[in-house]
Amino acid sequence: MTNAQASQNSNDNLRYERGLAKLQQIDGEGGVKVVESLAGIAPDFARLLIEFPFGDIYSRPGLDLRSREIAVVAALTAMGNAAPQLKVHIQGALNVGVTRNEVVEVIMQMAVYAGFPAALNGLTAAREVFTADDEKSAQPLAEPRALVETP
Template identity: 90%
Template sequence: MTHPQASHNGNDNNLRYERGLAKLQEIDGEGGVKVVESLAGIAPDFARLLIEFPFGDIYSRPGLDLRSREIAVVAALTAMGNAAPQLKVHIQGALNVGATRTEVVETIMQMAVYAGFPAALNGLAAAREVFAADDEKSARPLAEPRALVETP
């Protein structure tokens, strides 16, 4: 099955797709691509739409930098309260494009005012998981342990 608009303006959709894929990789690196690839077997048209519309059309617009966009997405997904997998992807995306952990945590805490404490608590739990995974990735393997007692 082809994309619904593909027959009308294939070149335009290819540009949207290419622009969206580049933006997705800029924000999420391989994580975003893996999400899209996971949809290929069940809903390839949805995977294409996911690249074309949010990333090819919206994220690529001028007016907000990627850091600001990702902070807004973290706020929205936290407030929704039912999108933990997507929230984790976008917390990592926010970090990838320059947001600090403090900014992410403060954004999530701010949502307690508008979406309630349960949503903020769930968001903080997601952030804790992302931060821990990020720490684990960046931890370097320890050097060979030295002998406690040097032998002459």
């Protein structure tokens, strides 16, 4: 391995680590599950998904995570064909401090630029995320298990 190759590997590892940390900060388990789901079919794509969007773009200093997630929710809503990704990023937006009302307003704003069908699909995705979040919050915490079972 040449010095240039070693330097490139080191840079790629830094991008990956920075990206993974940012992904976990935004999406928590959801983002990690997306990456894990790609391991069997396209592990290189999973690595790129961490390095470029999260390691390079999300880590830039120009916008805070809250603003970035608002922009992503708007873009995915406008696309109209990315419901799974939209749901992950709606949850990510909530995770970084965007309120439910703000999510709804951003999606409604897209009706002006992307049309009512795209906004309706976005609102459906938001309702599903909000409902799942409410259900998860309503579940009682599991009883702690004893570290040592008594006979």
